[in-house]
Amino acid sequence: MKSLPQKWFEGDAVTLAPKLLGKVVKKGSCSGIIVETEAYANDPASHAYKVTKRSLPMLETHGHWYVYFTYGMHWCANVTTNKGTAGAVLIRAVEPVEGIDVMKRRRKTDAARNLCNGPAKFCQAFGVTGHENVRPVGGDFAIYDAAEIAKNDIATSGRIGISQGVELPWRFYIKGNPFVSGKKNASV
């Protein structure tokens, strides 16, 4: 099973944000389907708007993880895009598929819908910290095409596309404006 290649992330963040929906993010024993993304490019609210030492990976790489610490207690994970132009796609929420017990332990909750329905919650549930910053997407922390993972792992266990009782909005964001892209509990 191969993760999405670096080349896959060559496009701009706005284009890649909706394409990441439905992809499977996997780290260690945990995996989940990406259900919310947010594209950050030339947006004043974005670290990409004004490149600093911290946000330099967004300019210099694509297909790398950009993990930053915010509000004194939370980590947020982005995938860098479009090398040469600062941009990234924030993983806002995923639908847990594998390793749910581990996620529950990390999140200190049994409420399945609260495991990964926020960017910082996703990081906590998957054990993502600054250690993953500027790491290439792949290896132990990778993104897979859902169809490909279905052929190998998930489909055999019958878990792909099953919400595990988690109801999450199926949507993506561009520069902070939500766009409904799917039909699962679509609400803005």
Added chain:
DNA sequence: TACTGGATTCACT
């Protein structure tokens, strides 16, 4: 060196 604000979350009312 000191200060300010933040791509959030959660408990409490």
Added chain:
DNA sequence: GTGAATCCAGTAA
């Protein structure tokens, strides 16, 4: 709905 928690990066002096 509101406010506290919390600490790092960026910026100004």
